[in-house]
Amino acid sequence: MRLDLSSKLALVLLIWVCAFTLDWFINVPLLVVSVVARYLVPAFRPQSRRGNSAFNKFLLYSVAILALLATLNAILMPGGDVLFALAGLKFHHEGLMFGIKTAARLLLLSVSILVFFVSTPLPDFIRFLQQKGLPSQLVLVLLLTLHFLDQLPGRINRVFVAQEARGAPVRAGLFSRTKSLVSILSPLVLSSIVESIDRGTALEVRGFLARPESSPVQIQVKTKLNALTLVLLLLSLGIFLLFLLRWLLAS
Amino acid sequence: MAARILVERFSFRYGPDLPRALADVSLDVPPGSCCAILGPTGAGKTTLLHALVGILGRHHPDSVHSGAMRIGKRAFTPLPRDVMFPEVGLVLQDPYVQLSGVRDTVVDEVLFTLENLGIATEDAQTRVEMILRELGIDQLASRPPTTLSGGETQRLALATMLIAEPQALLLDEPTSALDTAATGRLQQIVKSLHGRATVVITDTHVEFSLPLADQIVVLHQGKVLFAGTPRDFILRMDRFEDVLPVHGWWEVLNRFAQSSADQSQAADLLGKALAEP
Numbered sequence: 001m002r003l004d005l006s007s008k009l010a011l012v013l014l015i016w017v018c019a020f021t022l023d024w025f026i027n028v029p030l031l032v033v034s035v036v037a038r039y040l041v042p043a044f045r046p047q048s049r050r051g052n053s054a055f056n057k058f059l060l061y062s063v064a065i066l067a068l069l070a071t072l073n074a075i076l077m078p079g080g081d082v083l084f085a086l087a088g089l090k091f092h093h094e095g096l097m098f099g100i101k102t103a104a105r106l107l108l109l110s111v112s113i114l115v116f117f118v119s120t121p122l123p124d125f126i127r128f129l130q131q132k133g134l135p136s137q138l139v140l141v142l143l144l145t146l147h148f149l150d151q152l153p154g155r156i157n158r159v160f161v162a163q164e165a166r167g168a169p170v171r172a173g174l175f176s177r178t179k180s181l182v183s184i185l186s187p188l189v190l191s192s193i194v195e196s197i198d199r200g201t202a203l204e205v206r207g208f209l210a211r212p213e214s215s216p217v218q219i220q221v222k223t224k225l226n227a228l229t230l231v232l233l234l235l236s237l238g239i240f241l242l243f244l245l246r247w248l249l250a251s
Numbered sequence: 252m253a254a255r256i257l258v259e260r261f262s263f264r265y266g267p268d269l270p271r272a273l274a275d276v277s278l279d280v281p282p283g284s285c286c287a288i289l290g291p292t293g294a295g296k297t298t299l300l301h302a303l304v305g306i307l308g309r310h311h312p313d314s315v316h317s318g319a320m321r322i323g324k325r326a327f328t329p330l331p332r333d334v335m336f337p338e339v340g341l342v343l344q345d346p347y348v349q350l351s352g353v354r355d356t357v358v359d360e361v362l363f364t365l366e367n368l369g370i371a372t373e374d375a376q377t378r379v380e381m382i383l384r385e386l387g388i389d390q391l392a393s394r395p396p397t398t399l400s401g402g403e404t405q406r407l408a409l410a411t412m413l414i415a416e417p418q419a420l421l422l423d424e425p426t427s428a429l430d431t432a433a434t435g436r437l438q439q440i441v442k443s444l445h446g447r448a449t450v451v452i453t454d455t456h457v458e459f460s461l462p463l464a465d466q467i468v469v470l471h472q473g474k475v476l477f478a479g480t481p482r483d484f485i486l487r488m489d490r491f492e493d494v495l496p497v498h499g500w501w502e503v504l505n506r507f508a509q510s511s512a513d514q515s516q517a518a519d520l521l522g523k524a525l526a527e528p
Contacts, residue, residue, distance in 0.1 A: 206412070
């Protein structure tokens with residue numbers, strides 16, 4: 001199954017609309033479908049080993065996020081029946097459900113965007129944006145941001161090694177790691193800013209912002225929306241309008 | 252066609268309350284010649300190159316500046332406000348950031364510059380092949396840019412600029428990440444540009460630039476300490492011991508003698524310099 005980038009983006013939009021407008025019993029199956037699609041549908045398979053590893057790690061952490069959100073809400077949000085009590089803490093049904101709904105919504109948003117980016121090579125995405133006639137300034141900002149995210153793991157590792165060489169306990173226990181967080185964040189942020197400025201400068205001096213209308217990339221702009229993209233966009237609009245109508249009638 | 256670069260009493264502050272990054276800098280680089288701007292880090296070398304390429308005025312609208320600048324037929328008082336692409340090309344100190352990161356192969360990376368110029372694909376492909384051959388990286392054409400070595404990346408960074416046929420080419424510390432062999436190769440490439448483009452090189456060391464330059468400028472704390480021919484510079488090199496790493500200058504002189512087109516002139520220079528106490 002081959003999906004063009006327009007359809008993939010329209011699908012992400014549809015999932016986002018669903019996440020914001022539909023109930024948890026639709027969002028949770030959608031979340032499962034999104035995760036399964038990443039493994040079974042070729043168009044959603046990660047393009048690099050690093051992307052694959054990032055996605056798997058995110059899945060692992062998302063279980064922890066789900067559990068944390070549900071537990072905190074169950075304890076802190078009184079309402080409904082008390083499901084059980086542990087060490088003097090009461091776990092409420094309403095809070096638990098609210099936690100699950102919120103976590104499902106957040107995870108659905110994150111998973112959909114993550115699946116899109118790990119399965120789409122950065123050059124293809126940037127070329128697509130240029131072909132669609134997005135302003136060069138905006139493409140430049142997006143490009144620098146995506147570059148920053150792409151290189152973040154490698155950069156974190158370099159900062160870790162550098163701080164370790166200075167005796168900072170960056171790989172020790174949780175407390176030590178938390179203490180040395182500032183010493184990691186400062187060089188990380190600074191080096192990222194410096195590199196982003198340099199890369200932006202390099203793109204500017206290569207005429208990226210002066211890209212003329214007749215550029216070979218720009219010429220291909222006038223492509224029509226394909227049927228799948230159109231269906232997905234209409235579906236997103238339909239769901240959103242239904243949600244709006246329901247909200248208006250309810251009030 | 253190579254452009255003359257003329258800078259007249261150019262001064263620059265990044266902000267009204269900040270110290271002068273450049274103070275009364277004057278420079279006259281004839282078309283097709285090579286000028287080496289030498290100086291320690293923080294001397295203002297990169298600031299000067301950014302001023303010439305047009306990004307200084309663009310990125311620092313609150314800066315304070317005075318003087319005048321002329322590149323080819325275009326005059327500025329004092330700074331160009333737009334990027335001077337493709338008339339002026341700049342290769343940054345770190346060649347890795349010169350790459351767009353949005354192209355999968357070496358060929359596509361160079362093509363990216365031509366796309367920005369709006370040059371048609373058929374013509375562009377031929378031009379890219381020619382430039383890669385000229386820089387000796389044609390065998391890497393289908394490789395991803397991220398897999399190249401430091402020297403290869405430097406040559407690719409140069410190709411991304413040369414493909415636009417700039418009238419002036421600015422190289423910001425081009426050897427900072429290169430080994431000796433790659434430095435020598437780059438030296439040959441820059442030498443081959445003589446007459447085609449006006450080249451301005453900044454460097455903290457003298458070894459790379461000295462055999463290439465028609466003119467040497469020593470910059471320190473934003474001021475010009477020296478401007479003259481390589482011969483004059485060699486004869487006065489000991490004056491810049493605090494600013495440049497010239498204590499190994501005997502070796503530099505030997506290299507100059509080996510790589511100079513005019514061996515007798517080099518020997519003459521060497522003899523004179525050696526004769527000095």
